[in-house]
Amino acid sequence: MRLVIATCSVDYAGRLTAHLPLAKRLLLVKGDGSLLVHSDGGSYKPLNWMSPPCTLSIIEPDEVQRSAGVSEVWKVTHTKTADMLVVSIHDIEHDSAHDLGVDPGLQKDGVEAHLQKLLAEQIHLLGDGHTLVRREYMTAIGPVDILARDASGASVAVELKRRGDIDGVEQLTRYLELMNRDPLLAPVTGVFAAQEIKPQARTLAEDRGIRCLVLDYDAMRGIDDGIARLF
Template identity: 80%
Template sequence: MRVVIATCSVDYSGRLEAHLPLATRLLIVKADGSVLVHSDGGSYKPLNWMSPPCSISVAEAGGADAEAGVAEVWTVQSTRTDDRLVVRVHDIIADHSADLGVDPGLVKDGVEAHLQKLLAEQIDVLGSGHQLVRREYPTAIGPVDIMARDPHGRSVAVEIKRRGDIDGVEQLTRYLELLNRDPLLAPVTGVFAAQEIRPQARVLATDRGIRCLVLDYDAMRGLDDPGSRLF
């Protein structure tokens, strides 16, 4: 992994156009080829990024770029689409590289892991006609708990929590933004599933078009019969 703090501007082109004006930012280049651009605010979500597979080339600036004070031009090109990220670096403040080795992956607590297993086995809890694609569906920013398809064959990404907070909605939002860049998967809808979903998280999820689903852990384990309850 290479971590660079630099004064730079960033231009993204592809399905949309985006521009980040000149400012000091954190640039992360991962071993898997992904490139992320962060600011010192806005939580942990990158301002822009390029997901693998992609290639990166670094060249000395010339012409108008050099006259404008640009030292290097990083060009990150997707190898599957026309998406391109161009970083014009004016000044590098810090530059550090390290080999992080093989990551063991996220270890979930017992209840979340069991909820994921139960929901994968009882995928119809999402709705009649849903089909499981895979548990722990890999992405460049971490695994999606469950990837499924709805009765119409459309992709559905599911994030599972014991208690659903705003952070969980933000996490699923990042997954959806990344997955919807893949033309083989898009459009991908989201389901935020938890034993309990906080009101603020439900409002945020609804605003972002994410469906909320409350999971009955005991019923899914076969320890409770909802039909026999008085209330």
């Protein structure tokens, strides 16, 4: 990994064209030749970048560029798509290289998967007398998150989201339409369950006879893990 702090301008051409005016920035060159251009603000997304696989070549500036103050030109081209990033470097303030080795990688504890597991265990949250049929119930157009039966034995299809949006309602609608054509399952009712349900999604869902259920993640998992575990 190479770290360069330099005054530079940047041009990108590929799926869009973009330009960064002259300013001091961090240029981060990774071991695979990929490049990130970061400013001292914003979030984790670089101002501009080139993803691997790509190759970086350093070019001597031509006469016009040199007279404009350019000391080096970095050209990074994507191996497959011909996307290109050109960094015109004026002054270099810092330049260092470091050998990091291979990273063991991130271990993460998911969100929706965890919610699904918890709701399957606490299936009573759907209402009294509900029983679990199975998680990831397979249909021709994809898996329904949870299939259950209500107190009367009727099928209930549950679509789970962290944030309930319109497309989640559309997804559940397609499942319900399909499942209700199956005489062994019909009639199937729908439950749209999420930590947070957008008003428009709720309106659309209820308009289609789909019940909305807001889940309290913290209450479902208890307070014995998560942030608490760090202390």
